[in-house]
Amino acid sequence: MRYISQMLPRSDDWSTRHSVLTTARRTAALINALTDDRPDPAAVADVLRDYGEADPIDLTTRDVARMRAAAALLRHVFAAAHTDDAAAALNRLLRDHTGQLRLTSHGGSTLWHPHLDHDDNAPWDAWLLASSCMALTVLLWDHQRPPGRICASPSCDNVFITQGSGPERRYCSRRCATRERVAAHRRAHSPGQPGTRPASSAGPSTSTDPAQPRGPRIGP
Numbered sequence: 001m002r003y004i005s006q007m008l009p010r011s012d013d014w015s016t017r018h019s020v021l022t023t024a025r026r027t028a029a030l031i032n033a034l035t036d037d038r039p040d041p042a043a044v045a046d047v048l049r050d051y052g053e054a055d056p057i058d059l060t061t062r063d064v065a066r067m068r069a070a071a072a073l074l075r076h077v078f079a080a081a082h083t084d085d086a087a088a089a090l091n092r093l094l095r096d097h098t099g100q101l102r103l104t105s106h107g108g109s110t111l112w113h114p115h116l117d118h119d120d121n122a123p124w125d126a127w128l129l130a131s132s133c134m135a136l137t138v139l140l141w142d143h144q145r146p147p148g149r150i151c152a153s154p155s156c157d158n159v160f161i162t163q164g165s166g167p168e169r170r171y172c173s174r175r176c177a178t179r180e181r182v183a184a185h186r187r188a189h190s191p192g193q194p195g196t197r198p199a200s201s202a203g204p205s206t207s208t209d210p211a212q213p214r215g216p217r218i219g220p
Contacts, residue, residue, distance in 0.1 A: 020142075023135035024161045026051035027074060028148060030128060032158045034071040039064050059124065066125035073097065074132050078148045078159040086146040090137050097129045139163055153180050 026047070033039060033047045041059040044067065048057055059067075073093060080086035099118040105111065106120050117130035139147035139161070148161045151172035158172040171177040 020135045020138045021161070021163060022051065023131055024139055024147060024163070027128075027132040027135060028078070028159045028161050030067070031071040031074055031078070034064070034068040035157055039068055063124045066123065067128055070097075070125040070128045073129065074136075075150075075159060077136055077146070078150050080146050081149075083140065083145050086136075086140055090133060090140065093129065093133050094137070097126075098133055099130065151176055153177075155179075 029047050029051065030044065033044050041061060041064045044064055045057040045059050049055070076089040077086055077093070080089055094116070098116040100116075102115055103112050104115050104120055105113075114134060115130060116134050117126045122130070136147045143163055145162070147163060148159055149170075151158045151160065152170040153172075153176040156172060156176050158176075160169065160172040162168055171180065
């Protein structure tokens with residue numbers, strides 16, 4: 001079950017850790033951690049800690065397997081290229097896998113906040129789907145564009161949140177962006193590519209070697 005804080009947190013600290021954008025980024029990080037065929041429960045627990053969950057986090061292999069199934073459903077939202085497609089994917093998840101919108105303070109142990117799962121002690125997979133759908137829905141509503149995407153690198157399946165300052169990202173990390181830039185540069189300058197030519201065909205020789213035969217002289 002999810003960890004429920006036993007102390008009422010400071011308002012500003014709690015709001016930062018549970019903001020819509022932070023929750024959406026946690027969703028992306030969990031989807032990436034759950035991509036493997038058999039995710040390590042310890043690695044998944046580490047992601048939860050990174051985003052504010054406190055120990056003890058007791059994840060079983062069954063918990064993680066069910067979270068992996070939930071992550072596969074959420075990946076459809078990140079795969080949507082257009083806003084309408086992302087909205088349709090979220091509407092399906094909201095219809096089939098979440099409860100009614102409600103407010104909870106977990107018995108007074110947290111600030112009041114919205115939930116879409118059926119119970120405060122819902123299993124991890126239901127919590128992941130509900131909290132993720134809430135955050136991704138608000139981001140799409142607020143920005144009127146897909147809330148995330150899958151990395152454009154052919155060798156990477158990671159998802160990431162696109163909301164933020166600056167131009168829209170195509171890659172999940174600088175590492176992937178740099179690797180693809182280097183690969184594109186090498187392809188553009190490899191032999192046989194249009195616009196390139198081997199050194200042996202670089203034009204007529206300008207050698208002044210006296211052994212080199214010369215053409216007829218023109219003029220006086």
